[in-house]
Amino acid sequence: MNEIYLDNATTTQLDPWVAEEMRPWLLEKYAAPTGHFGHQASLEAKEKLEQARAAIAESINAQPEEIIFTSGGTEANNLAIQGYLKSLKKPVHVVTTAIEHESVLNTLRALQKDGVELTEVGVDQDGFIKLEKFNAALRPETVLCSVQLVNQEVGTIQPLAQIGRICAKKGIPLHTDAVHGWGMVGLDVKKMNLALTSLTAHKIHGPKGIGALYKRKDVKLSPIMYGGYNEFELRPGTENLPGATGMAKVIEMMKPEHIEHIDKLRRMMWDAIGSQIPWVHLNGSVDRGAPHILNVTFDYIEGESILLRLDMQGIAVATGSACFSKALEASYVLLAMGRPHEQAHGSMRFSFSRFNTTEEIAKTLNALKEIVSDLRKLSPLTPRKEA
């Protein structure tokens, strides 16, 4: 395992306290939460599941019966989009953004084959949705909008309250993928006029494989999988009680001082990179960005090389470069922000958690300075005079 883990936007370390909370439900209290007519153990499990549901509902200002447990963010997004559109008569039109996670974009693109019309609204150069474009994209036959809370690559926080107001005025249900942002930035389904909201536990020190979909009471969904009658007949399968328990604990553990700490690390890192390394660009926004994501382009060099060199020193980060082949594009998020391909290829994502320390940031910075300078010496693009 890497000594310094700065890839927390991909997934995070499980909080030991969360693991502790889950333990009895894995080892001793393993009964399924079947409901009212089960044996004692299953009743206890049911009660625990409902407690978890209530805690998660409270965290976003929702009612417990509006929370459907899923296997994670991907499934929540699929259930929200497919489940909602399935129940409607065609033709329908959906508006989303060009920088959504694949679990939203690819779901919608797949549905285009079934006659769903899709508009992917662009973003500005900092990665924020163009509100006037969004407004203009809405049509009388628009039945759903899907706009993420926080972008997974550049960390921009979308103006959801504003978007919610626009949608509410036109009576269009709004779905948000809040997989990034839940527990980190403000999320209130009432204030933001949200009809559907996707959550996952593993981005904030919860277990992988558990998530939830918030579905406002008046919104109708059809199931997208068939089986038993669990989760309000919308999501069959034996409930993941250890996961749900962990997910509820995670949100309880998240404290304002953690967020402050994470934000401090991000600002410290960007301040240092910006002042000590030449030819860098911030992708995203310091002040309108989520506390845990920093995305930087290092001109004249390629992301995978930086990643590999950091990896050799025990530092884990992510890159928007896909020097696999030309066919696999550089980050579509950065391209949507109007970055040229070469800048997208040189982009690195540093993402932080409350378990990171300022010493780790200092170490990473030192390593980074050397690596960037080394690789630039190799590059035919580096301006030679100043180098």
Add this chain to the structure above:
Amino acid sequence: MLSYSKKVIEHFKHPRNVGEIANADAEALEGSPACGDMLKITLKINEKTHVITDIKFESFGCASNIATASILTEMVKGKTIEEAEKVTWKQAAEELEGLPPVKMHCAVLAVDALKSAIEQWKEKKGLTDKNPTTPDKVLRKLRNVLNPLTGASIVRMQLLRDFDVKDGVIIIDLDLTSDHKFASHIKEEIHEKLDHLWDIKEVKINFVGESES
């Protein structure tokens, strides 16, 4: 991270023959940063013996890009250009104890850059007559077009159904549908390999594969 051989990592960490030769006898710049891959090679060539006395490279690219360029400079330094021209991307990859399939195109890029530089030198010295483009030459070039995921040549993958060279026009029929995931990528690669040939006016690529559904 992709799993790289020790040798790739070694060359990536300590690349040989880095830089740019001042007053080089030949040079080539292949690829582009937009594609995430770019390589510059400069050469010193002894005019009498044709021996490559010095070779240097610069790279904007991933680890494999840097490593393949580095090993290639070692492989051909001290060799004649005629020997160097015979080095294939497969040999370069083998010399590195293998490359992941998705990275094979890096070896192709390195070898192409070297060949371009040599070709340029030969042209300068009047050593090449402008031979007309033959089907054989086209086939040789097409062997260097790879399926990006498997790293195998489109010729070997039997994606090349038919091709013809006539009156300065190359026509290529590919056994792929035009909406295939890699159709536009492969098309672009073919154009890169063939468009610059001096006697070719046009390269036409047809997708003649039958769709599965």
